Amino acid sequence: MTITQLTAFLAALEHGSFTAAARALDMTQASVSELVARLERELDVTLFARGSRRLVPSAAALELRPHAAQAVSAVQNGIDTIQALASLDRGTCTFGVLRNAAYYALADLAETFHHRHPNVRLRLVGINSALVARSIAAGELEAGLLVLPIDEDGLDVHPLFRDEVLYASATRPARRGPVTIDEVADAKLVLYDAFAGWDDPTRRQLAERARLQGRTIEPAVEVEHVETALSLVVAGTADTIVSRSVAESEGFPAGIRTFPFAEPMHDTIALVQREGVLLSPATRRIAELAERMLRERIPEHAGRTALD
Template identity: 60%
Template sequence: MSSCVHSRTRNSHKHWTTFRGPNHFHRRYPKVKVRLVGLNSLAVAESVLSGEIEAGLIVLPVAEAGLQVRPLFRDEVFYVSATRSPTRGPVTIEELTESKLVLYDAFAGWQDPTRRQVLERARLKGLKIDPAIEVEHVDTALGLAATGAVDTFVPQATTKAPGFPKNLRAVPFAEPLYDTIALIQREGAYLSPATRKMAQTAARTLLARVTPEQDVQRSLPS
């Protein structure tokens, strides 16, 4: 039995909520095990490397050794706050390190791709980031930020999704920060026909919802 996994990452999970392919796909390939899960990108990459799953949808960067990586699109990350006015301009890394933050993906911690990027920027300036609160889910972080007690940062897709708190304002970073969404498989591994078809469907679904400037690779999995 083949196994195909696409991770519903926090950057693209709102896109995936409208993806109705699994039902149709399962009827067409009843012997293929399909799993749509919400693991962090780090865990998905490890599962692909171990051979537990054939393919996955992740956020870069992750350790790419042993992986075939196909970038699809990028999504800008924004600082979100109920109290900081956008009229103050973009958020610098210095301001971020001084802010009271709630960060999500607590299990992955600083191995999370987005958090790693932010941490590296802070370290280059000799600064550190010490969140006041860490939670697992982005919706929990947004709920806490909406109280005005803490701020956070999320991808643009999240700020445009239904349910995003109306009192939160999104501000870009002074040095723009991006998540890159990619499809991965184990290097040299053969994708089963069903998994390849699923990957193509997923890529088309996601790319149909991004702007041309977000699209970093037009080609679909072969």
């Protein structure tokens, strides 16, 4: 069994045909087909059903996939490590961060990493966690810091800490206690992350709680950024939800009061990468840096809990 055979197998599995796999690998179709055939003979199994317009992977192929991906990734990362050496003097880092990264003390992540490794190309993608998760699963990003829950198929998820979600209002009396899901369903709301919509992890939690009570939540206004939502809240237009990290930030509007949920709700921040694939040295380094920065800077608070 060779790395070349495993590479050809993975390409055929991903692209659905030997012809497409050959184009991706810059090889001939016959070479890819022969490499997969050799692998089948060595393992004494059939990996693909031939004859149709698209290769159909067998159960053995699906079982082999994560091991093959890890082996190919390990070899490539070994090559990258030797080339970059300990100083990481080359390479590219692709990393996703949650939309509100600035509120989690990650605003200077790029600056810190670039200062330490100035010759590494850095690509940070900061969009909604649901969209970042899809990019990681598709191989467009290597890893990222995301808010849970997300669709975890094909992903390795390592939770780091929880951040309490609060109800934010400029009109709700301060003396009132925790907020029930019925009150949220009846309220006039402005919700952010409009593009992700109900795929947004925090919204998913809210919608599920409402569903269990036989209710639905329909925001009166949807915007893209939390800052825009807060400007509408402080004007008394509508209420919203925010994490405690946002609520305790320096720029949080003074006229907004926050309330816990009657049944406490939390965002869970996690480090996410593709299942069975080793990170490149550069991405591994920025993931370690991001995790360390988070753990060092999360204020001690009952609403935020570090996870081991």
